[in-house]
Amino acid sequence: MQISKSVKMLSSLLVVCSIVACSDKAPLEAVPVDTGSTVIDAKYIDIKDAHFKPPVFTEIELDIGVPAAAVWGATGRDNDGRIYFGLSTYKGIHDTAFLAQYDPATGISTAQSDTLTQLKRARLYVDGMSQNKLHSKFFMAEDGYLYFSSFDETGETSTRNPIYGGNLWRKLPDDENWEHLLASDEALIAVNVHGRYVYALGYWDHVLYQYDTITQRSTKLSIGSVPGHISRNFLVNRKGHVFVPRVEQLANGESSTVLVEISPSMAISDLHPMNDYLNKGNFGSHGIVAYTNMKNGDAYFIAASGGLYHIVETATGGHELKYLGKFEGQYENSYIASLFSPDGESLLVGLGRNQETDGYFWYIRELSTQVTVNYPVDTIPKKDYLLYGSITTDDEGNMYIVGRDARNRSRHRPVIIKASYTQ
Template identity: 45%
Template sequence: MKLALGVTAIVLLLLVSGCEKQEAPQQAVYQPAYRPADLTAGTKFTPLPAKIVTTPEIKILPVPLPAYATNVSAIWGATGRDDAGNIYYGVSTAGVAESVGNDSRTAYLFQYNPVLDITTAQSDVLSELKRSGLYRPGMGQNKLHSKFYQADDGYLYFTSFDEEGEDDVTNPTWGGHLWRKKPDDIHWEHLLSAEEALVALNTNGRYVYMLGYWDHVLYQYDISNAAVKRTVVGSVKNHVSRNFLVDSQGHAYVPALTESATGDISVVLNHYNEQLQLLATYPLADYNHPNHIKYHHGIVGYTAMRNGDIFFTTSDGNLYQLSTRENGPQKLVAYGSMHPQKNTYIASLFSFEGQEYLLGATQGSKAGMEWVIYHTGLKSAITLPLSGPAVKRADYWGTNTKDDQGNFYVAGWQLISNEAGYQPVFSKISIPAASAAGN
């Protein structure tokens, strides 16, 4: 008996010693394939045209909607591109089409090949919810509102959401969803459901961020391990920023709003790292609306530059530069009004080569739509009219999408001729005799 106990003790000692010598398994290091910085940022740097101060040409592109889609309303800035140069846009709907019933409360995705000038339908939200086994009777997802971004894994990421049942304090009945798809596949993969309406999306290639309302809720999806994080940034009086920013490090920047006891509203740009830890806040003193902050659309236009900096516009017409090289007070620089006329809504923002020049397309007004050429060194702008059938009776919303040939894409809605209501409009802006192959 004593011998048996002794042998047992030795065996246990050896087992424990062996366990102590074992090393914990190493976590895999995320090593994405190299992608150019402009493609990661959802844009394309192209050479300067021979003549910069040139009135661009704008052309309406056909939107091949199915015949039963009689309740389509707009393209809410929901555009993007993949690394191969294909352009994407989402068409949203409003209400219920009588001929289709509740299944019409969906939104449609399209892919446009600018080389072949061909547009291909890429399914719709309710069809993909049914295909994923997530559809429930009465469900709606009538908006594709976010940008479309290709991430480092080759997938295109975007969000959808519903508006039914939402009010000043209540989230929509059917919330929002995060999706992804391969560029050559019309079907989508469902990744995440949220109680909030997921209005915007941005990424640095690894971390896919989503912004939900109300109260500016920030989600993060890590493509390397499918981990999800969430934090509440904060907003007031139903204010929703239509976009937010993500830099090349994977840090996110979201407007945060607070209201004092006396009713004064303060706005800062919150800076979060990849762990969703708040690193800093930067004042946005000119972020306001003359009537009600609810009607302020927050960040509407933005584009990355070659050095990684991000320029963005707010719906009050002001231009800002977010530096990726500076910290402290110089991290965010306010330029004032981008347009010579203050309070001009510059919904779309682009660059030629990602260095000195910014290009802006105004939303539209009684004076018509304008093309704004802004020199970042001189801090001054030249404006040119954008005229023709593509801008008549139309409003264009925020986009930063370019193709490899240097063309710019804007999207929105257009008043239906001699009828009540609107229809979606998708247009290409090009510089005459100057659209060259990308570098």
């Protein structure tokens, strides 16, 4: 359905086990960040009439000369507004993954090395090693470093970890070289940060790692997941509480999902039931596929099922998980590739697809009424473009949506789309 003028303006408009018992490393020296203790993961702008229509979609070409195949949701920004993309490849072909920095102000893109080069530099490389996925998002922590993770896919099955596991990295924005922080048996697919702590989620079994940037020590906690399932994302709120889904198989063959809440001490503090999580269609069960943080500390996220959830901080300091139904009720079996809140208060927007239609749709949800509307996007072909989650915005409020372009069947390439609102 289209947006009517009346809708347009709506309301006026876990046992914790230490994997590093001790460390010979000296504590890190904190690197000052120009913005103080603020970690910027999204830039909010005022709502205008244009936000009630689809944005302008522009493809960005990264002129860095690397043989990448896709950007699987691996985006992020630093506090100066520069955008980062993790460029994955296919195992057995290149076996490495590349990092690119993009400056929206100048349009200049810069290559910032790759996983195998950095593993060799850290003297961790062995012959035949693969680390072809930079899949996590990039977060700039309070120490001024960007944190992210990589992983291998060689030899993995639904119950066996990949041969070369995963790695946690950090780098300064203008430094081509990376610092290796942690190696894991699990593939580290997602990263998040809060204060001194960096978190990484690995598969299988939804293993959560916490890395302390001050002590350089790590702990891990197995949250639990059925064989073969991994959530593409997890959340950390402004209180430093981590939210990771746990999927269990019941005796009757059905599955049960709860959102596990973990405190900064890596103890399970609460369990929140989730009744709409696994995708029963043919888009795959990717867990939490998109999320966005709000100005007041709340968070919204969408599961692969299309179910929309709201994490609310209660008056007593706890948290409540509210299920708000399908993000898009008209097309119930929708996969929402990205989620943004332009102002961090009143609107949720995103790009999605569904089984009933041929192309992508731009979704707009007004939070005071919970009314969702959609517009078809004819310029983005669903058949050839596979787009994954992003939460990244630049200083002008432009949103970045990424994935794979499969129009050339012999050589897939990354697709990066900038979504901009007209002035």
